[in-house]
Amino acid sequence: MRIEGKPDGWTGPTTVPVSDLPAVLPSLPSLLSTHEVEALDESALLELIGSAERAKSALAALQARASATLHNKRCRREEAGGVPQAQRGRGLASEIALARRESPHKGSRLLGLARALVEEMPHPLAALQRGDVTEWRATVVVKETAVLTAAHRRTVDGELADRLPDLGDRRAGAAARAIGYRLDPGSSLRRVRGAHADRCVTVRPAPDTMTHLTGFLPVKDGVACHTALTRAADAATAAGDDRTRSQLMADLLVERVTGVAPATGTPVALHLVMDQQALLAAPTDAPPSAHEAAAETAAHLDGYGPIPAWLARRIVRDSDRVWLRRLFTDPVTGQLAATDSRAREFRGALRRLLVLRDQTCRTPWCDAPVRHLDHATAVSDGGQTTYAHGQGLCARCNYAKELDGWSHRPEATGTTVRGPTGHSWFSPTPVHRPPGRAPAPAPSPRRSPAETHLAALIAA
Structure with missing residues (x-):
């Protein structure tokens, strides 16, 4: 790697051997954090911002080249080992995602981007390496150009080569799409078919205990819904x-989807995760004072996330039919109280407890909804069907951990995930304790009446 554009008085090296990069790059964050910027004037600060952006692009190009090379090396090794072609490289996107602290879904997109840039679109890769474009552009x-053949994609690459650094995100996308339509008129139909196959409905949290309910629909259906x-x-x-x-439109949407008018009250299955303080709190649904709010535990609404405890009580009060399941946290560790099972599958109360404890996939940075409950250590390897040895995973991560070279090792405070290269990442067990609240003192060996009652509730 050659360092160009050196400032006056630069005495550092002009090249870094590629073999030294894995050792040099980890020290870069600490090196940058030691530099104070307050002494710089406005012009120098703006120049610093631009230079940092160009450096980010160059690092993104380096990541792309490394990802594509890793994919090729892995596939060649697996080919030599007799792995069928369709199975070569499986799980690699998850490894890249962990290395980049991203979800496996984004890891797949990043690996696909890297392979496309390195193998089919060298000009955007070169512009990225020079810092002339951003990774997103x-x-x-x-x-x-995803629907085009490799040959057509290379043509788009060549025609955009000189223009790309001067285009914004929208114009760059439009230019690539226009060239693609000219080269392959049928690509527009394939794009429509692909988008139609991706139709879906998603929900994500919004500020102030609201949600974004989004439907990705064909244009005629989306317009028809909005018009109605x-x-x-x-x-x-x-x-x-x-x-x-x-x-009115929001309330009518709820009414037509659920069949129940908002004023009537929608049936709610509410899972409340609370500690013993919330359990013994006065049963009021009024918003607390500032002092009370600081000490009150947030509830967790399955499928949404944390909500104020007073709002959870109001939801319970305002709903005609409510299934309320209360789960209690250990006052010392902040983890959900455990149950045990001798079955090989996670069922019933144990399954619900694990889903509510983990909330999302336990693979670091995944954040996908829990779809599978599985043993951190396989039953065939001595894994137990217990609260401590169970974990919630999305389908993709659960399948990935069964591939050669992957392992999940349960520990007292979480699970260590190890990949085929020997790298490991730690997934801490979620702690359900309000921010800033210190752990409670360890309980005495003797159970109090409240603890006995609590244990009976959990076992019920």
Whole structure:
């Protein structure tokens, strides 16, 4: 790796052997953190921001080259070992995701981007390496040419080579798409078919205990839904309803999807994770004072995330039918109280407890919903069907851990994930304790009446 554009007075090396990069790069964050920027003037600060952005792009290019090379090396090794072609490289995207602290889904996209840049689109890769474009702009170009053949993609690459550094994200994507349409008119139909196959409904948290419910729909269906809600809201307004049009459309959406009007109350299955303080709190659903709020434990609503305890109580009060399952946390560790099972599968209360403890996939940085409950150590290797040895995983991560070279080792405070290269990552067991609250003193060996009652509730 050659260092170019050296400032006046530079006395450092001009090249770094590639074999030294794995040892040099880990020290870069600490090296950069030691530099104070307050002494720089405005011009120097702006120059620093731009230089840092170009350096980020160059590092992204280095990651792309390393990822593509790793994929090729892995596939060649597995080919020599007799692995069928369709199975070569399986699990590699998950390794790259862990190394980059990303989800496995994004790891797949990053590996696909790397292979496309290195193998088919050298000009965006060169621009990225020079710092002339951002990683996202290169991603946009690759994404817009995904339906093209390798030959057509190389043509797009050549035609955009000189223009790409001067284009913004939107114009770069539009230019790549326009060239693709000219080279392969049928690509537009394939894009539509691919998008239609990806239709879905997703939910993600929004501020102030709201959610974003998003439908990715064909244009005719999306417009039809919006038009129907608009007309119904206008009719309600004409009939004297004092809610705004936006409020009416939101309420009508809930009513038409669930079959229950919001004013009636939607049936709720509410899982509340609470500690003993919340268990013994006064049963009020009024918002607490600032002092009370600081000491009150947040509840966890399965499928959404943390909500204020007073809001959880209000949801319970306002719902016509409520299934309330309360789970209690250990006052010392902050972890959910454990149960035990002698079965080989995680079922019933133990399954629900594990899902509520982990909340999302236990693979570091994955964050996908829990789909599988599995043993950290396989039953065939001595794993036990217990709370301590169970973990919630998404389907992808559960399948990945069964591949050669992967292992999950349960420990007292979490699980260590080890990949085929020998690298390991630690996944701590989620702690359900309000931020800033210190652990409670360790309990005495003798159970108090409250502890006995609590154990009976958990075992029920």
